[in-house]
Amino acid sequence: MKINDNCVGCGQCTAFCKIDAIIVKSKAHITDACVNCGVCAAYCPMKAIEADE
Amino acid sequence: MKAIVIGAGLGGLLSAAKLSGEGYEVEVFERLAMIGGRFTNFNINGYQLSTGALHMLPHGPTGPLAQLIKEVNADVVIKRQDDTAFMRIHEDLEKGIYKDVPFGKFGSTFSAWNRIKLALLLISTRKWSPKNCSLGEWITKNLNMPVAHQMADSFCGWALSLKAADTPVEEAFEIFENLYRHGGPGVPIGGCKAVTDALANVVRKNGGNIETKTEITEILVENGKAIGVLIDGQRHMSDIVISNIGHPFTNDLCKDAPTSPQYKQYLDKIRTIKPSAGVKICLAANEPLIGHGGVLFTPSAKRVNGINEVTNIDPKLAPPGKHLVMAHQTVQWDRIPYLEEEIDLGIADLEQIFPNKDYEIILAQSYYDGWPVNRSSSGTDIGNTTPIEGLYVVGDGAKGKGGIEVEGVAMGVKNTMNIILGEGN
Numbered sequence: 136m137k138i139n140d141n142c143v144g145c146g147q148c149t150a151f152c153k154i155d156a157i158i159v160k161s162k163a164h165i166t167d168a169c170v171n172c173g174v175c176a177a178y179c180p181m182k183a184i185e186a187d188e
Numbered sequence: 189m190k191a192i193v194i195g196a197g198l199g200g201l202l203s204a205a206k207l208s209g210e211g212y213e214v215e216v217f218e219r220l221a222m223i224g225g226r227f228t229n230f231n232i233n234g235y236q237l238s239t240g241a242l243h244m245l246p247h248g249p250t251g252p253l254a255q256l257i258k259e260v261n262a263d264v265v266i267k268r269q270d271d272t273a274f275m276r277i278h279e280d281l282e283k284g285i286y287k288d289v290p291f292g293k294f295g296s297t298f299s300a301w302n303r304i305k306l307a308l309l310l311i312s313t314r315k316w317s318p319k320n321c322s323l324g325e326w327i328t329k330n331l332n333m334p335v336a337h338q339m340a341d342s343f344c345g346w347a348l349s350l351k352a353a354d355t356p357v358e359e360a361f362e363i364f365e366n367l368y369r370h371g372g373p374g375v376p377i378g379g380c381k382a383v384t385d386a387l388a389n390v391v392r393k394n395g396g397n398i399e400t401k402t403e404i405t406e407i408l409v410e411n412g413k414a415i416g417v418l419i420d421g422q423r424h425m426s427d428i429v430i431s432n433i434g435h436p437f438t439n440d441l442c443k444d445a446p447t448s449p450q451y452k453q454y455l456d457k458i459r460t461i462k463p464s465a466g467v468k469i470c471l472a473a474n475e476p477l478i479g480h481g482g483v484l485f486t487p488s489a490k491r492v493n494g495i496n497e498v499t500n501i502d503p504k505l506a507p508p509g510k511h512l513v514m515a516h517q518t519v520q521w522d523r524i525p526y527l528e529e530e531i532d533l534g535i536a537d538l539e540q541i542f543p544n545k546d547y548e549i550i551l552a553q554s555y556y557d558g559w560p561v562n563r564s565s566s567g568t569d570i571g572n573t574t575p576i577e578g579l580y581v582v583g584d585g586a587k588g589k590g591g592i593e594v595e596g597v598a599m600g601v602k603n604t605m606n607i608i609l610g611e612g613n
C-alpha cells in the first residue's frame with residue numbers, strides 16, 4: 136500500500152495495522168513490513184491509503 | 189417520516205438518537221469501518237488514544253452535551269474533578285521555576301493596577317460584551333501585558349485550536365459566559381468511545397440502522413428539496429437528510445444544487461469557513477505527570493497550549509498503574525507545511541514542562557483541512573440549515589454560538605431538532 140498527499144497525519148491507521156507497518160509523524164509512512172492486506176485503508180478518514188500499482 | 193444521516197460522528201449519532209426516539213425511521217451511513225468519527229478510541233499498547241478529542245467534555249456533567257445525552261436516554265457517566273484547572277506560569281523556563289495558578293485566579297499573576305483593571309473589565313464585559321475585534325486585539329487595548337496574551341493564547345489554543353488573535357472577541361466572551369453558566373470540563377468514563385457507542389446503542393434500540401463501510405456519494409435534490417442519497421449507484425429515499433460532514437463537503441455532494449441567488453449567497457458564506465488545525469501528542473507515563481483530572485494550561489510554553497491526564501478520573505484509559513497524558517497545540521495555518529517541526533517544538537516543550545519524569549511518546553497526531561480539530565473555527569459557523577429544503581448540517585462544522593467543541597456540536601444538534609420537530613420537543 137502507499138500513502139497519497141491527502142494524509143494529514145491523524146495516526147488512526149497505525150492502530151489498525153496488526154503488524155505495526157505504519158509509522159506516523161505529520162504524515163503516515165508505510166514500511167517494508169507491509170503485507171498489503173488493505174485493512175488500514177478502511178480506517179483512514181482522508182482516503183490517503185491506496186493500493187500500489 | 190424517514191431521516192438519512194450522512195456520517196456516524198458525534199453530531200450524526202446525536203441527531204439519529206433523538207429522531208429515532210421521536211418515531212422517525214432513521215438510517216445512518218458511515219464511510220469508515222468504524223463509527224464515532226473524531227470522537228472515539230483506538231487502542232495502542234493498552235492506552236486508549238482517541239481519533240480526535242482529548243477525552244474531555246468542556247462543560248462536563250452539566251453542559252449542553254451531557255443534557256442532550258440524558259435527553260436521548262444514552263447511558264454515559266461523566267465525571268468532573270472540581271477546581272482542577274491550572275495555569276503553569278514559568279518564572280524561569282530554563283531552571284524550571286514555575287507556579288501553578290488556579291484558572292479562576294489567573295489575575296493573581298498580574299500587577300496590582302492590572303488586577304484592578306481586570307476586575308473592572310470582568311464586571312463590565314459581562315454586562316456589555318465587547319465587539320468587532322479579536323480577543324488578542326482586545327487584550328492589547330485593555331491589559332497590554334505579555335502574560336495576558338500568553339494566557340489567552342493558551343486558553344484559545346486548548347479550547348478552540350486558535351490563536352487569541354484569530355478568535356473573535358464576542359465568541360471568546362460568550363465562551364467565558366458559558367463557563368460561568370455550565371461549569372468546567374469533565375471526562376466520560378470509558379473516554380470518547382463510551383459516548384458515541386452509547387448513542388449508537390440508543391439508535392439501534394429505537395429501531396434505527398447504522399451501516400459502516402458505506403459512503404454516500406451524492407445528495408439527491410429535486411426542485412430545491414433533498415429527497416434522498418446515492419450509495420453505490422443506488423438511490424435511497426428519505427424525507428430529510430442530515431449531514432455530519434460540514435457545509436463545504438455537504439455542498440460538494442449536492443450535484444443538482446439550485447442555481448438561485450439564495451444558493452449563491454450560501455456558497456459565498458461557505459467560503460468564509462476556516463477549519464482549525466492542531467497537534468495532539470500522546471504520552472505513556474509510568475508516574476503521574478499532572479496528578480489531577482482537569483487541565484494544565486501552559487502559557488509559558490512555545491507551542492503546547494494545555495495538557496490533561498484523564499487517567500486520574502478513569503484509570504482504565506491506560507494499563508494498570510500507568511497514565512495517559514495528552515498535550516494539545518494549535519497549528520497556525522501558515523505553519524501547516526512545517527508540521528514535523530511544529531511537532532518537534534511541542535515535544536521540546538513537554539521535555540521542559542516535565543523534566544526528569546518517566547514517560548514515553550506513544551503517538552503525535554496532526555489535524556487540518558478535511559480532518560481538522562474543528563470544521564469551522566469559532567466565529568465562522570453559519571448555522572444548521574441550507575437553502576435546500578430538508579437538508580440540515582450538524583457537527584462541529586455547524587455549532588451553536590459560544591459552544592466549545594462538542595458542547596457546540598450538541599447546541600447545534602439541539603437547534604436542528606427544534607427546527608425539525610418544533611420548539612420544546
Ligand SMILES: Cc1cc2nc3c(=O)[nH]c(=O)nc-3n(C[C@H](O)[C@H](O)[C@H](O)COP(=O)(O)OP(=O)(O)OC[C@H]3O[C@@H](n4cnc5c(N)ncnc54)[C@H](O)[C@@H]3O)c2cc1C
Pocket residue numbers: 180194195196197198199200217218219220223224225226227239240241242243244245246402403404405432433466467468516555560561562563582583584585592593594595597
Ligand atoms: C486533536 C483534537 C482534539 C480535540 N479535543 C477535544 C476535546 O478535548 N473536547 C472536545 O469537546 N472536543 C475536542 N475536539 C473536537 C471534537 O473531536 C469534534 O468537534 C467532534 O468529534 C466532531 O464531531 P462531528 O459531529 O463534527 O463529526 P465527525 O467526527 O467529523 O464525523 C463525521 C463522520 O462522517 C463520515 N463521513 C464523511 N464523509 C462521508 C460520506 N460521504 N458518507 C458517509 N460518511 C461520511 C466520517 O468518516 C466521520 O466518521 C478535538 C478534536 C481534535 C482533532
Ligand code: SF4
Pocket residue numbers: 136151152153154155156157165168169170171172173174175176
Ligand atoms: S496494508 Fe495491512 S500490513 Fe500494510 S500497512 Fe495496511 S494494515 Fe498494515
Ligand code: SF4
Pocket residue numbers: 138141142143144145146147148149159162163178179180181182183184
Ligand atoms: S489514517 Fe489516513 S490521514 Fe490518518 S495518518 Fe493514516 S494515512 Fe494519514
